[in-house]
Amino acid sequence: MKDQFVVPARLKKTSFVLMGVGLLTLLIGLIAFQGENATRFWAGLLQNSSFFLLITLASTFFIAATTLAHGGWQIAFRRVPEAISMAVPALCAILFIIVMILVFGGKEHIYHWVNAHHVAEDKILTWKSAFLNKGFFTTATILTMGLWIFFTLKLRNMSIEEDGWDLKPETGRKLIWRNTVWCGGFLVVYTLSVGSTTPWLWLMSIDAHWFSTMYSWYTFASSWVSGLSLIALFVVYLKKHGYLTYVNEEHLHDLGKFIFAFSIFWTYLWFSQYMLIWYANMPEETEYFQPRVWGEWRPIFFLNLLINFITPLLFLMKRDTKRNYTSVAFIAVVVIAGHWLDFWQMVGPGTYKHLVFPWYELGLGAGFVGLIIFLVANALTKAPLVPKNHPYLKESIVHHT
Amino acid sequence: MAVKNFVVGLFDDEAVLFPAVKKVRTAGYKLHDVYTPFPVHGLDHAMGLRETSLHTAGFIYGITGTTTALSFMSWVFNVDWPLNIGGKPHFPLPAFIPITFELTVLFAAVGMVMTFCYLCQLMPGVKKHIFHPRQTDDKFVMVIELTEKANAEEVKRFLNEAGAHDVNEQRAEAGWWYGRFDKADEDIYARPANA
Numbered sequence: 001m002k003d004q005f006v007v008p009a010r011l012k013k014t015s016f017v018l019m020g021v022g023l024l025t026l027l028i029g030l031i032a033f034q035g036e037n038a039t040r041f042w043a044g045l046l047q048n049s050s051f052f053l054l055i056t057l058a059s060t061f062f063i064a065a066t067t068l069a070h071g072g073w074q075i076a077f078r079r080v081p082e083a084i085s086m087a088v089p090a091l092c093a094i095l096f097i098i099v100m101i102l103v104f105g106g107k108e109h110i111y112h113w114v115n116a117h118h119v120a121e122d123k124i125l126t127w128k129s130a131f132l133n134k135g136f137f138t139t140a141t142i143l144t145m146g147l148w149i150f151f152t153l154k155l156r157n158m159s160i161e162e163d164g165w166d167l168k169p170e171t172g173r174k175l176i177w178r179n180t181v182w183c184g185g186f187l188v189v190y191t192l193s194v195g196s197t198t199p200w201l202w203l204m205s206i207d208a209h210w211f212s213t214m215y216s217w218y219t220f221a222s223s224w225v226s227g228l229s230l231i232a233l234f235v236v237y238l239k240k241h242g243y244l245t246y247v248n249e250e251h252l253h254d255l256g257k258f259i260f261a262f263s264i265f266w267t268y269l270w271f272s273q274y275m276l277i278w279y280a281n282m283p284e285e286t287e288y289f290q291p292r293v294w295g296e297w298r299p300i301f302f303l304n305l306l307i308n309f310i311t312p313l314l315f316l317m318k319r320d321t322k323r324n325y326t327s328v329a330f331i332a333v334v335v336i337a338g339h340w341l342d343f344w345q346m347v348g349p350g351t352y353k354h355l356v357f358p359w360y361e362l363g364l365g366a367g368f369v370g371l372i373i374f375l376v377a378n379a380l381t382k383a384p385l386v387p388k389n390h391p392y393l394k395e396s397i398v399h400h401t
Numbered sequence: 402m403a404v405k406n407f408v409v410g411l412f413d414d415e416a417v418l419f420p421a422v423k424k425v426r427t428a429g430y431k432l433h434d435v436y437t438p439f440p441v442h443g444l445d446h447a448m449g450l451r452e453t454s455l456h457t458a459g460f461i462y463g464i465t466g467t468t469t470a471l472s473f474m475s476w477v478f479n480v481d482w483p484l485n486i487g488g489k490p491h492f493p494l495p496a497f498i499p500i501t502f503e504l505t506v507l508f509a510a511v512g513m514v515m516t517f518c519y520l521c522q523l524m525p526g527v528k529k530h531i532f533h534p535r536q537t538d539d540k541f542v543m544v545i546e547l548t549e550k551a552n553a554e555e556v557k558r559f560l561n562e563a564g565a566h567d568v569n570e571q572r573a574e575a576g577w578w579y580g581r582f583d584k585a586d587e588d589i590y591a592r593p594a595n596a
Contacts, residue, residue, distance in 0.1 A: 157544070275495045280486075400442055 005380040015374040023365010027228035028313075029360045039109040043351035044361045046110065050202055051343040052218070052368040053091040054194065055336070056226020059084040061190055062151045064183035070176075070397030071253055076246040079385050080234045082159055084227075085152045086379035087372050093143040095386050099202060102222060103134050106187050110351055113208045124209050137201055144193040151186035158182065160382075164387045174392035194220050203343075206350040210288045214273035219346075221266040225308075226339040229332035232295060234376065236329045243385055246397045249323040253401050256322030259335060263312035268341075270305070292345060296355040300345045305372050340365055405546055405575050407433060408556040409532045410565030412541040415441050421543065421563035422447045428559065430551055433575070436536035456518070459513045466508030470501040528580035529587040532575040546575075 026045075033041040044208055059081035066074045074081075102109065108115040111133045119125040125132070158179065165171050199219035203209065212218075232255045238244045277285045292301045311334055321327040387393065414448050417437070426449060435448060441483040466591065469471050478484065536542040543565065545556055550595055553570050560568045580586045 271495075271498060275498070277497045319456075 002245070003384045003386055005238070005377075005385055007377045008241065011373065011377055015370045015377065018366045018370025021373065022364055025360055025363025025367065029222050029364075032360075034167050036109075037352075038105055039107075040352040040356075040360065042102060042107050042110050043099070043347050044050065044358075046095075046102065046202070047347040047361060048368050049091065049095040051099055051340055052365075053088065054223035054351060055091050055227040055230055055339075056084055056087040056091055056372060057148060057152075057190075057194070058224045058230060059193075060148070060155065060186060061224065062227065062231060063155055064151075064186045064190070065327060067179050067183040067185060070392075071393035073119045073251060073399045075387060075390050075392045075396040076251060076399075077231075077238075077385075078159070078387055078390070079380070079383060080238065080244075081157050081231050082383075083379035084230060084234060084372075085373040086156060088152045089149045091368075092149055092376060095202075096141060096145060100138070101136055103339065111208065112203055116249060128208070130200075132205055140197060140201055144189070144198055147189045148193070149354050151182065151189060154182055155179075155186070155290075159387055161383065162387065162389050167389060169236060169387070171276045175389070194223070195219060198322055203346055206347060207288055210284040210285065212273055212277070212285075212288070214269055214276075218266075218269045218273055221262060222238060222308075222342050224337045225259060225262040225266055228255065228262060230330055230372075231267060232332045233336075233379075234258065234386045236325045236332075238380075238385070241326060244391075246386065250399045250401050251329055251396075252325065253319070253322045254399075256316055256328050256331075258317035259328075259331065260312060261324070263308060263316075263335065264383070267305070267309040268310075291349040291353070295349070298350050298353065299391070300341065303337065304342050304345060307334060308368050311338070330397075403575055404572065406553070407532070407561060407571045407573060408545045408547060408553060410543050410545075410560035410563075410568045411533060411535075412543065412565055415444075415541060417564040418541045418543070419444070419447060421560075421565065424559075425543070425545065425564050426549065430556060430559070431546040431548055433546040435531070435544070436542040438537055438539055438541070453520075455513060455516060458516050460510050462512030463505045463509035465512075466505040467501055469508070470504035471497060474500065505582055522577040524577075526579060526581070527577045528582060528586070529577050530571075530575075532571060532573070533567075 028042065029041050033039075062074075062081045063078065063085070065246075102110050103114050106114055108118070111120055113125050113128070114134065119129055130136075162175055165175065194216065196216050199216040200211075203219065204215045231250070233257065235244065235247060235252065239247055276288065277289060291297055312331055315327070315331050316322055321331070346359060348355070412421065414438070418441075420436075422432070422435065422444070426447075433445065437444065440443060475492055475498050475541055478493075486493075522529055532544050533540060533542045543560070545551070545560070547553055547556065547570075557568045557570070578586070
């Protein structure tokens with residue numbers, strides 16, 4: 001049984017090439033987007049870093065949610081989401097630097113509420129200034145990122161520490177209890193941040209006049225379904241390379257069901273946000289959808305629905321596609337690309353306005369993918385791939401859907 | 402449907418039942434059904450039953466619901482009785498989506514429940530032969546159909562060896578028929594077998 005992951009040279013090379021592409025794109029962007037065009041430089045960075053941070057953070061959420069639900073099926077591959085979540089601190093640091101430059105560097109084409117003049121002359125922004133101000137933005141960002149990193153590291157360290165424990169029933173009870181407590185704590189933080197204020201601050205405040213209470217849940221759904229796809233991709237990769245002996249089609253089937261279900265959940269939130277605004281038809285609310293539905297971004301708007309709803313719905317409907325490694329890997333890539341596109345159309349129309357071929361954004365995305373592969377592969381080597389003392393491990397091995 | 406001859410055996414434990422099911426299949430006897438007190442994982446595979454097509458039926462019912470809802474609403478608001486409601490277009494797709502969704506779910510759910518009942522031959526007002534009063538209570542009951550090739554005594558001996566008890570031979574209607582469990586029927590067993 002191969003229980004200790006060794007990074008294959010090819011994977012390492014791929015991650016370095018992708019990171020190289022990302023860095024090169026960043027340099028080209030720095031030269032190409034000067035002056036007024038600098039908006040696109042920063043918007044691309046904001047879009048990519050927030051997207052990739054949130055999809056890796058979804059792994060911590062996966063661990064917390066399944067632990068709290070007393071799920072046993074995921075234990076056989078629990079080290080995979082754990083390893084993915086180890087990319088959170090680095091990605092937090094990148095995003096933190098970017099938003100701090102945006103806020104304190106006076107990048108008012110991204111966040112125009114950072115300009116004190118605008119706010120003073122603008123009644124709506126004056127009203128919102130108790131929430132949308134530099135101090136609150138910074139405090140909330142530091143607090144949420146700090147707590148995410150703290151809980152992510154805590155859950156990972158506990159899991160590794162438990163490898164040195166024994167299999168006695170009272171040890172098992174202690175293990176479950178302390179995991180439940182810490183996961184519960186993380187879920188409270190996660191709900192109040194990703195499920196509430198964080199996407200409002202980082203992304204919704206691009207369109208500072210506009211508001212939608214569905215926005216954070218919509219962002220959460222987007223990042224959660226792509227996060228699940230990311231877990232599935234790594235599971236398939238490890239399985240194909242002969243690791244994860246205890247994982248079989250049954251586990252993959254459940255991951256596939258999750259991707260299927262949360263694609264529909266995303267559509268439900270997408271529709272709830274769209275229909276309320278369409279129905280009420282108030283100018284201050286419809287301004288968000290004007291460039292997206294009736295402007296240049298129209299093809300992207302409908303492509304978004306096609307990739308993120310129709311494709312997973314029809315593709316994953318059959319049992320066989322959810323139990324096949326190749327087809328799950330394929331749909332996982334489609335879903336991640338689709339939600340990357342979703343984040344692109346969330347950020348683009350409010351910042352650089354015009355629809356252009358996203359070579360710069362895609363290049364940066366490749367860089368982030370390389371970074372995630374590098375960090376996760378590294379984290380996977382740090383611990384055995386099976387948490388051998390977890391009381392639910394047997395339940396996971398005999399798992400049957 | 403037809404009246405057939407069966408050999409019935411009772412099992413106390415699924416651990417005994419599973420190997421017995423496999424032995425029956427390798428011996429080539431015709432397994433009529435196995436009645437269990439609870440769903441037994443993997444028993445369908447052991448019995449060699451094919452995958453159900455209930456989900457395909459569900460998909461067809463679902464798209465029927467979608468089509469019904471969309472076509473009926475568009476007909477009503479565009480052809481039959483066009484009304485100006487809040488300045489919205491006559492084909493307001495977003496406003497149709499919730500109803501379309503609900504009708505899709507309704508058609509799929511009701512259709513699948515009824516198909517399931519039909520496939521399992523369960524319906525109010527119909528009756529099936531009960532091979533043993535405890536067959537879904539606390540006993541696992543295996544029913545083997547007697548064909549021309551299978552001798553009753555041989556099958557009984559076979560079941561006893563496989564761990565069954567209270568092995569007996571029954572002559573019964575294999576399918577369902579109109580009737581009530583609290584009322585006696587006319588004597589359907591008087592008809593000749595395989596009539």
